[in-house]
Amino acid sequence: MDERKGGAAATTHNSVSGNAVITGPLVMAGRVETLSMAPAPPGVTPRQIPPATASFVNRTKEIDRLRSIADALRDSHVPGIIVLSGLPGVGKTELVSQWVARALEPSYPGGHLYADLEEGRRDGAVDVSGVLAGFLRSLGVHPEFVPASLGERTALFRSVTSGRHTLVVVDNARQAAEVRPLVPATGLLVATSRTSLPALAMDGAVSIGLEPLDDRAGVELVRGWQVTDMDNAARTLVRRCSGLPLALRAVGEWLAKHPQLSLADAVRVMDTTGLPASQDGTASMKTVLDMAYADLSDPARQLYRILGWLPCTSVTAGLVAAAGVPAVDDAVGELITAHLLVVVRSCDRPHRFRLHDVVRTHTRQMASGLPEAERRAVLRGVVEFYAAAAAHADILVLGTGRFRLQAPPTRALEELCPSEQMFTDSAEALEWLDAERGNLLNLLRAAADERWDDMVWQLCESLWALYHSRKHHLESIEAHGLGVEAARRNGRADAEVRMRNQRARAYYELASYGEAGRELALARTLLGSVSDARLSGMIHETQGLVALASGNHGDAYALFGQALEANSSLDDTHGVVVQSYNIGQALVAAGRLQDALDVLDEARVTAVDSGDVAMLPRIDIVRARALQGLNRLVPASEAAMRAVEQANERKQYAKLDQALSILSELATGISDARLRAACEAKLRELHRGVGVPSEDD
Incomplete structure (x- = not known):
């Protein structure tokens, strides 16, 4: 099967x-x-770097240095690496955006690629292989030709970018190992980080440190707010914000909502916290974010707190509604206006937003007092939303004819997300699944921790459409490991067989045949407890594929024969064709060519x-x-x-x-x-x- x-x-x-x-x-x-x-x-040549904003001052020296380094590296005909380091909120990404907008439009004809590694970071690690897969698709590689392993994806990325100058910008890098596979063969990679990533010096990386704005540059930024009481109040405000552009912009938005107040009033409000500015700017940002939070409406505050502990990397209107936040559009709009949410540039639907990493730390502090019962209720609603949406996506991608253990979703897509369409066809459904990968895996982990076992294995069953189609095999292995345990606790032997088979397929695609065989052997011990012959057919087929890939042609032939028998007993004509094809492959591999032709x-x-x-x-x-x-x-x-x-x-x-x-x-x-x-x-x-x-x- x-x-x-x-x-x-x-x-x-x-x-x-x-x-x-x-x-x-x-x-x-x-x-x-x-x-x-x-x-x-x-x-379409990718131009993915976040757009530059109008409120940008100074940094002329840094932009000139970026330009001169990039020119020198481009003339050397070898790929270059620049590490732009600085405090959170100091404006590293904005500086790169300004540099690209001002100096690079005619350059790098291979395209501008962008990834925020924080969005895909889980337990401190980044799925670099997944980032590469996205880059390859953006550069025009058809999904069928994106390889399975990190090594193969790295090699293809270098082949595709060879001879075509390509700019890659990677935000929030923490380690050199996260960056190296993303360096184009011809072109430049710019990584932003809180540290200078010294290990990349061995790769010829050039480091640029970005300091906070000085008094003059900070005052110039404040002057753009068109306030009247500049002078000492502006300089004091810049110092209270430790020269961090993110903090200054948040104060600017706060003042825009209170036109009757002055810069001096903003300074007085900040001073009432009694928090001294620390060396890394943390206290300054907390002070500003406390001001912004206090000025939000109740729905926006509720959303802000929820985002502090939900294990989600991006936010959509559907997620916000599932979390029980009223006035969804208004709440999201408030956080965007206050620079607390950032719009994620993407051509897929629906619209997505993310928290700045500095803001995320503050949201966690605001969420610390939420009652546990409220947390679990919100999490349950969000997990149920994703389980239903993923089931809809699975049906669109793989069709209604696919054998599934779970019942079809009871809520229509329009009911799940009334404010906007999530996806309308197979291609959009697959893109939605891929865009939601980080949320799906994190919520799957959270649901497993809560022992919501039925939702865990059902969500895993639906995620086959994503993991197999887009070759996210390592994620599939982790997810289906959770699915196996959930099915076992749920007393669903049939679901455990399905989970183990899907996990074995991921191992098989990665050529980890020993691991695949162990999963299948455990699944086979459960076949006596299940009545549906389709499950035994699946296990025998996957065992046959592993045997064939391992060179055990006789075993493969016998196993495909068992799978054929199971499909024949169910009058599954497609299954009969598939297993006959597999038997033909095994016979050709064994040298039984005429027998293969007959089959x-x-x-x-x-x-x-x-x-x-x-x-x-x-x-x-x-x-x-x-x-x-x-x-x-x-x-x-x-x-x-x-x-x-x-x-x-x-x-x-x-x-x-x-x-x-x-x-x-x-x-x-x-x-x-x-x-x-x-x-x-x-x-x-x-x-x-x-x-x-x-x-x-």
């Missing part, structure tokens, strides 16, 4: 004979040459008759390999040609890549130079379309 979705019916060739030659080799070249490849998506020919007939056309390219690719091994090169070429046409028609680009590569090999065997040249040309066209370099690039 394949965890993936089957295909929909479509027209295809009805001739399925493994021996028939439909066109002959000379005509096949013309078929390849006239193949209308799916056009690549519009080429695959029958599987192809069944797929055509049942409309399971998504399996046809897979089947014909393996048929081509079997025929090639039997030295029947012309029918092998025809099988590969069919696979090319079918994969292209259905936009199965990874299979199209395989089929064209096999057909190119076969063209050499049948001495058809025109066919080989046509295949190589289409491969180059395909690789350009999916954003990966060809071998001859």
